[in-house]
Amino acid sequence: MPSFKTLDDLPADLTGQTALVRVDLNLPMHEGRASDVTRVEAVKPTILELADRGAKLLLLAHFGRPKGQRHSTMSTSLVQGDVERVLDREIMFVSEVGGPVVEQSLGILRPGDIGLLDNVRFWPGEEANDPEFARAIAANGDFYVNDAFSAAHRAHASTEGLTHFLPSYAGRAMEAELKALEAALGNPERPVAAVVGGAKVSTKLDVLQHLVKQVQHLIIGGGMANTFLAARGVDVGKSLAEHDLAATANRIMDEAEHAGCTVHLPYDVVVAKEFAANPASLRTANVHEVAADEMILDIGPRAVEALGDVLKTCRTLVWNGPLGAFETPPFDAATVALARTAAALTQEGSLTSVAGGGDTVAALAHAGVARDFTYVSTAGGAFLEWMEGRELPGVAALTR
Ligand code: ADP
Ligand code: MG
Numbered sequence: 001m002p003s004f005k006t007l008d009d010l011p012a013d014l015t016g017q018t019a020l021v022r023v024d025l026n027l028p029m030h031e032g033r034a035s036d037v038t039r040v041e042a043v044k045p046t047i048l049e050l051a052d053r054g055a056k057l058l059l060l061a062h063f064g065r066p067k068g069q070r071h072s073t074m075s076t077s078l079v080q081g082d083v084e085r086v087l088d089r090e091i092m093f094v095s096e097v098g099g100p101v102v103e104q105s106l107g108i109l110r111p112g113d114i115g116l117l118d119n120v121r122f123w124p125g126e127e128a129n130d131p132e133f134a135r136a137i138a139a140n141g142d143f144y145v146n147d148a149f150s151a152a153h154r155a156h157a158s159t160e161g162l163t164h165f166l167p168s169y170a171g172r173a174m175e176a177e178l179k180a181l182e183a184a185l186g187n188p189e190r191p192v193a194a195v196v197g198g199a200k201v202s203t204k205l206d207v208l209q210h211l212v213k214q215v216q217h218l219i220i221g222g223g224m225a226n227t228f229l230a231a232r233g234v235d236v237g238k239s240l241a242e243h244d245l246a247a248t249a250n251r252i253m254d255e256a257e258h259a260g261c262t263v264h265l266p267y268d269v270v271v272a273k274e275f276a277a278n279p280a281s282l283r284t285a286n287v288h289e290v291a292a293d294e295m296i297l298d299i300g301p302r303a304v305e306a307l308g309d310v311l312k313t314c315r316t317l318v319w320n321g322p323l324g325a326f327e328t329p330p331f332d333a334a335t336v337a338l339a340r341t342a343a344a345l346t347q348e349g350s351l352t353s354v355a356g357g358g359d360t361v362a363a364l365a366h367a368g369v370a371r372d373f374t375y376v377s378t379a380g381g382a383f384l385e386w387m388e389g390r391e392l393p394g395v396a397a398l399t400r
Pocket of ligand 2: 357358359
C-alpha cells in the first residue's frame, strides 16, 4: 500500500503547535440548519484527538460553490453551530484563511482550542491551486492534516497545495477510508466481485472499463443492466436503456471475457407498465418475455439468489449503484436482499465489503445494513474516481 503518515507519526504532545486540518463541512442545509451532520461526525475523532493532544486547530473547508468570491450565504460561519453541537465544544469563527486576521486569532486561541476558517473557495487561489495562496495559509500552521477524502479528487490549494509547504498527515477518517479502499481494490483478497448498478451506463463507463480488469465477477444491475441486455439483443420494452451504447456495452463484455471476468446479467426481472409503487401491472418475467409496453424496474428473485451464491464464493465485494429503482417499492427488493446477503457474509467474516455512492449509501441504509458492511464511503465523486482506478491528487500528495 502506498504509505502515508498518520496522526501516529506526530509527537504525543502537540502543545505549542498549530494544525491546519482540511475537513468536509459541506453540509446539506435546511432552513438555516444542517439537515445531516454525518460529515462532521466523520471528522470528529481527528479534531478531538488533535485538540486533546494540545494542538491549536484551524479547520479548513469549502461550503458550496462561491467560485472565488465572498458570498454571505456560503460562509462556513453558517455551520459553526452544527459543528459545535457535534463536537460538544465551542469553536471560534475566523473570517479569513490566511494573513494577519488568522495570526491574531491564533494569539487568542489556547492549546486545544479550535478555530474555523471561512470558506476556502471564497479565494480564487483555492481552485486554481495557486502556490502563493497555499503558502499564505501554510504560514499560520506547523503541520497539515487532511481528513476530507471526499475532496481528494480535486487538486486544490487546501487538498494538494498545502502539502508542498507543511509536513502532511492523513486524519483518522482519511486513514480508515484509504485502508478500506486498498483492501477492496488495491490489494484485495480474491475472488473479487463488483456490483455496479444505478440508472445509466454513460455515467459509469470508466468504472466498468476499469473493473473488468480488476475483478473476477462483475454483477450488473439497475438501468445499466437494461442497456447490456438490449446490447445482447434482448427486447427490454419501455425500460430505461441507452440503446446508442450497445457497441460500448458489447466491447466491455468482450474485454471482460478477455480478462477472465465473468459478467452477470439478470435472467429474470421485475416489470410493470407504469412506474408507481405497487402497480397493478407488476409481474416477474424472464428477460426474454418482457412485453413492448413494460419497463424493467428491478432484477428478479432468481437472479438475486444466483448472485447471492456468487458472493458466497468471493472474499471481497465492491458495490456502487442500486440494482433497481429502490426508492419505489417493491423495486427495492433485489437491492435489499443482495445487500443483506453481503452484510451477513461480512459479519460471518468471509467477505470484505466496501460500498459507496450517494444513492447506494441511501439504499444500504434503507436495507438496514450500512453498519454491517466493512466500509461504506460517503464520498460521492472521489469514490467513483477511485473506482475508475484514477490517482486522486489529494491522496497522492499525502503519499509522496
Ligand atoms: P449512486 O448514486 O449510488 O452512484 P446512481 O445515481 O448511479 O447511484 O443510480 C441510482 C438511481 O438509479 C436510483 O435513483 C434508481 O432509482 C435508479 N435505477 C436503478 N435501477 C433502475 C431501473 N431499472 N430503471 C430506472 N431507474 C433505475
Ligand atoms: Mg446518484
